Amino acid sequence: MSSRTAPLRRSDRPPNRALAEALFALSEQEEPGDRRIALLKAGYAVFDTTGDGRRAAHSKAPDWLRPLIDQLAACAGEDALDAAVQRLSTGSRTRRRVTREGYLCHSEMMATLATGPTELHPDRMRGAAHWHTTDSDGKTALESMARACQRRGFAWSMVTDHSRGLEVASGLDQEGLRLQLKRINRWNRRFGEDHRVFQGLEIEVLEDGTLDVPHGERLEVECVVAAVHRLFDPDRDQTERLIRAISTPGVHVLAHPRARHFHHRPGLRARWEVVFAACAEHGVAVEINGFPRRQDLDWDLARLAVDAGCDFLLASDAHAPKHLEFDAYASAIAMKAEIPRERILNVMHADEFEAWLAGR
Numbered sequence: 001m002s003s004r005t006a007p008l009r010r011s012d013r014p015p016n017r018a019l020a021e022a023l024f025a026l027s028e029q030e031e032p033g034d035r036r037i038a039l040l041k042a043g044y045a046v047f048d049t050t051g052d053g054r055r056a057a058h059s060k061a062p063d064w065l066r067p068l069i070d071q072l073a074a075c076a077g078e079d080a081l082d083a084a085v086q087r088l089s090t091g092s093r094t095r096r097r098v099t100r101e102g103y104l105c106h107s108e109m110m111a112t113l114a115t116g117p118t119e120l121h122p123d124r125m126r127g128a129a130h131w132h133t134t135d136s137d138g139k140t141a142l143e144s145m146a147r148a149c150q151r152r153g154f155a156w157s158m159v160t161d162h163s164r165g166l167e168v169a170s171g172l173d174q175e176g177l178r179l180q181l182k183r184i185n186r187w188n189r190r191f192g193e194d195h196r197v198f199q200g201l202e203i204e205v206l207e208d209g210t211l212d213v214p215h216g217e218r219l220e221v222e223c224v225v226a227a228v229h230r231l232f233d234p235d236r237d238q239t240e241r242l243i244r245a246i247s248t249p250g251v252h253v254l255a256h257p258r259a260r261h262f263h264h265r266p267g268l269r270a271r272w273e274v275v276f277a278a279c280a281e282h283g284v285a286v287e288i289n290g291f292p293r294r295q296d297l298d299w300d301l302a303r304l305a306v307d308a309g310c311d312f313l314l315a316s317d318a319h320a321p322k323h324l325e326f327d328a329y330a331s332a333i334a335m336k337a338e339i340p341r342e343r344i345l346n347v348m349h350a351d352e353f354e355a356w357l358a359g360r
């Protein structure tokens, strides 16, 4: 057998990130419809696996797509794969590529965890922050989410459902917050010694930087998490909006600061060194959101926040128990940004975290 026909070794094949990107890029060559969706699904299947990318893509692919996947997966390395995508492309260069840069695919995340400092590993965190329940847009009741955090070995966790303001209709109003607090207190009386639950609230930052909830209501929760979910105007610098939110008395955390979304939007434009300086000045922790489609902050901006002197909260943004494992992406980003362990609030014991919240 000649060397030209020898099967490729696994290590010669394009990595999952490149194979996924090829499928995403080719999806953009298609008109909206079934073909585009099939390519996208196959791309996501590769992006979200640490196993064999080709096999993952096949598992989601209709018959017509499989030969193309095989052709891409058989490329000898990334350059050959790029060339194949160019050959198969009919239009101009892909436009959305920028919305996919600065994210870790699953295999890169796993590789980072395997090689990064163990002190930043998810197993070494004591608290699980930022999860949702059926009280807002989560899929699971509070007690089940708390139980899942406890099972994962955390000593404490923090629910952060959405508040009901002008912008979020499905969130918690004042009465809902009080009812939730009763359930949290009941949990903590029974299980708090082993797993303490804190009550946070994720509040919308409006276009002018004010928060979408009255001041008095905000103060009733233990942790106020400010976040942008809409009005991303890419032409407008959002520095002032964010600074107004950060400097609002009682705010503890700035969640997913860029509000970016994989493949959909690049996120807010701001003078980030100014934003992070304000976080450090006001003692507002910067969240590293591990939800795979968010990964917000990315490691470059997280590094900038380290340099500004910020503290960090690693978060899964779980909307179901299974999502709690997304904290692994937050840890991987923290590793890549070289965040010092002592700057991460999740390493605190429950009583230390309680004191941090009360001190704000």
Ligand SMILES: [Zn+2]
Pocket: 202, 227, 229, 255, 256
């Ligand atoms: Zn959010």
Ligand SMILES: [Zn+2]
Pocket: 130, 132, 160, 202, 317
């Ligand atoms: Zn959230």
